Amino acid sequence: MKAGVIGMGAMGSGMARNLHKAGLLAAVWNRTPERAQEIAGELEVQAADSPAALAQACDVIITCVSRDEDVLAVMDAMAPGLAAGKTVVDTSTIAVNTAKQAAAKLATAGVEFLDAPVSGGKEGAQNGQLVFMVGGDPDVFARLEPAFDAMGKSATHMGEIGSGQATKAVNQIMAAGINQAVTEALAFGQASGLDMDKVIQVVSGGAAGNWFLQMRGPTMVKGTFEPGFKLGLHHKDLTICRQMLENMNVALPIVEMTLKHYQRLMDAGHGDEDISALYRDKQAMFTNGNKRSL
C-alpha cells in the first residue's frame, strides 16, 4: 500500500505521521505548499505538486479537509491522476449527501470511496488513537485495515456510503446536548455557592456521569477554556447536521438551541475556545439575573 494524505492541518498531519511510522506513506499535499514541504521534509516523503500528482503516486488517498465544498473540489482536482483500483478515504466531517456525491464522482473512473470521519481530536490524530466511523464497501474497508490500524485505535464499518458521516452526526448532536447538560447544571451549582470539586466528584459517580463532566467540568468552573475541540468547529458540524435534518424535514431542539448559543459566543469572540466555553453563556444567565429566552 502506498498512501497519500491531502490536507496538512492538525488532523491530517497527525494521520500522515502515523502512516509514515507504519511504512505506508508515499506523499502529502496541502493547499498552502510550504506546510506540505515542511512535513514532507521531516518525514522524507514526496510533497506532491497537485492533488492529481499525489493521486498518481499513490493507491490509497486520504483526504482531511474542512468543508463539504472543499471535499468535492479536491475530488475534481485529483481526477486526472486517478485510475481504476485506487481508493479514496475521506476523513473530513461532511454531510451524508456530500459523501454520496463524492463517491459517485469517483465511481465513474472505477475508483473506490469510503467516508471515514473520526472522533478523538488532535491528540487522537497525533497519538494514532482516532476512532473511525466508516461507510462503504465492506471488502474495501477490510483491505484498508493496515491504514486504519496505523492511524486509529478502532475503525467500525457502519454500512453503506454515508453511514460513517451519519454516525459522526449522531456523535456531534450528542456532544452538543451533553455540553448543554454539563454547563447548565454546573453553572447552577456554582451560582448556588457549592464546592464544585465535590459536586463534580459526586455527580460523576451516578446516573448523570459522563466523560465530558470529568474532563471539562474542573476547567470550566475555573473559567479556562483551552481547546480541546473548538466551539467554531462544533458549530460548523452542527450546521451540517441541520442541513441533513432539513432534508428529513425536521428541526431538533438540542441542535437548534446549541447553534443559537454557539453563534452568540462566536459573535463575542469565543469561537476558538473549547466547546465548554458554553459555560460563559450559562453563567451570564445567573450574573445578569434576568430571564432569557431559549
Added chain:
Amino acid sequence: MKAGVIGMGAMGSGMARNLHKAGLLAAVWNRTPERAQEIAGELEVQAADSPAALAQACDVIITCVSRDEDVLAVMDAMAPGLAAGKTVVDTSTIAVNTAKQAAAKLATAGVEFLDAPVSGGKEGAQNGQLVFMVGGDPDVFARLEPAFDAMGKSATHMGEIGSGQATKAVNQIMAAGINQAVTEALAFGQASGLDMDKVIQVVSGGAAGNWFLQMRGPTMVKGTFEPGFKLGLHHKDLTICRQMLENMNVALPIVEMTLKHYQRLMDAGHGDEDISALYRDKQAMFTNGNKRSL
C-alpha cells in the same frame, strides 16, 4: 443508635432493610399503616402508631417522602415526640428553602437536621448502594456515619443545610440534559437507518460517552421504557429546580425545555415510564415529518 424510617415507599423500605441488617433499625412509620405493619412484621421491629411515637422511640429519624409539603407536615407531626439531642435526616428531594424551613422548625426544640437526598434509585436503596449528598453540621454528619454506611456506597458532606438539595438539583438538571442529548442523537441515528447497536458502541467510546447511553441506549432504540427512574418523578424534581431558579430570577434552557417535553409525554400517559421515554417525543419529530418548535 436507634434509627426509625418514615415513608415505606420503594426507597424508604430499602433503607429500612439495610439499617436493619446493620442492627440499627428500631421502628418504621407509613401514611398507609398496612404497608408499615407488613415491613415491621418482616423485620421484627415496631410499626409506630404516629410520627410522634416513632420520634419518641428513636434518636435518629430518617424521612423519605415525596413532596416539599409532606416533609414539612411530617416535621410538625413528629414534634411532640422530639427532644434535644435527636437528629432528623431527610432523604427526600425538595427545594433548598424547604430544607432550611424544616431545619428551622426543629432547631427550636434542639433537634439537629441534615438534608441528605440520594441518587441510585430503587436498586441502590435495596442494595445499600445509594449516593448521599448531605448538608448540615459536619459533626452531626460524622456521628451519622454508621447509618449512611448501612444505606449507601458513599455519603459526601457538601456544606451547610440545603447544600445536599442544591447538589441533587445539579444532578437532576444534568440528567435532564443528558436525556435530551442521548434521545435526540439516537432518534436521528435510527431515522437515518443506522445499525444502532454499533452506533451506541462507537459513540460510547468517545468524548460523548456517558452512563445513560450505555444503560438506556440499547433499550430505548428497541422501544422499551421500563423504569428505572420514572419520568413523572423527574418532572417533579425539575419543578423544584425551576422554583429554586425563580428565586434566583433565572430560567434555564434545558430545564424549561425538558419540563415542556415531559409534560407532553405525561399528558399522553407516559409518566410512569422511564425518563428515556423522551425518545418517543424525538421519534415523533421524525415520524410526523414536520418541524416543531422547541
